[in-house]
Amino acid sequence: MKLYDFKMAPNPQRVNMFLAEKGVEIPTVEINTRERAQFSESYMAVNAVSQVPVLELDDGTCIAETMAICRYIEELHPEPPLFGSDAKEKALIEMWSRRAEFMGYLNAADMLRNSSPAFEDRGLPGVPGGVPQIAELVERGRNAMGRFFDHFDQRLGETRFVAGDTFSVADITTFVTIRFASRVEVEIPAAANNLNRWYGEVDSRPSSAAL
Ligand SMILES: N[C@@H](CCC(=O)N[C@@H](CS)C(=O)NCC(=O)O)C(=O)O
Known part of the structure; x- marks a missing residue:
């Protein structure tokens, strides 16, 4: 493999x-x-x-x-389970993974790909002929990231991890998204106490060194 x-x-x-x-x-x-x-x-x-x-x-x-x-x-390698152990956990992990991707990751990608000189003509991944940058997507991405931070901050006021009490793949997608957004100087708002608490906890896991 x-x-x-x-x-x-x-x-x-x-x-x-x-x-x-x-x-x-x-x-x-x-x-x-x-x-x-x-x-x-x-x-x-x-x-x-x-x-x-x-x-x-x-x-x-x-x-x-x-x-x-x-x-x-x-x-x-089923242990530790990162996609959930029962029907409810599996569904919640899927739900929060999708929100992390659609509300967060894709918008962070839009911001970087449509602003950075390193991504000139690389507005979308995997297109050999190139895709021009669209400046308007940067502002749209910034606003969307604001909504993503708010929503996840609210969620993490209710649960220890994104999808519930245990660490899951939804935390990984959320964490990577937040690190990715910091490359375009978009950071978790200081007032988002729950999200900042969660970020510190995930950042201290040995697996965060993989980034
Ligand atoms: N939907 C794919 C997206 C993969 C993707 O966008 N990969 C980026 C790197 S993060 C890439 O290969 N980019 C190539 C490019 O910029 O042309 C997945 O979930 O793996």
Whole structure:
């Protein structure tokens, strides 16, 4: 098995933090997306949509998509369960993972991809011909991140972790999203006490070193 990885990129970081929580190590092959390695012919045979991460199994099967990779690892290494143990936990983890991605991650990505010179003509991932930046998406992303922080702060006033009492993959997506947003100087508001409390707790887990 091998993981096509790029340690600076947020979706590979989600897989790396997940692996660290499981105590599992998988050999990696670096695909440096800054140097356009995702568009090489050999990598496009691994993932036709030119994105990382990808997990290649020993039989040659290539699993793309962060959550699909994490689910596969969860099946092989069920302890500790990061996708929940019963019907209610599983559904809540799915719910909060989706909110972390749609309310948070995608907006942080819009902000970075549409503002940073390093992402010029890379408005969307995995498009060899390029996608122009749209400046308006930066402001829209900033407003959306504000709503994401508010909503998650409110939630974390009710629960220790994002999806409930136990740490889960939803915490990983939320944590990676917040670190990612800090690259465009978007930080958790100081007044968001619950979210700041939770961030400190997750940041102190050994798995956060995977970022
Ligand atoms: N939906 C995919 C998204 C993967 C993705 O966007 N990966 C980024 C790195 S975080 C990438 O490969 N970017 C390539 C590019 O910028 O062209 C997943 O969940 O794994």
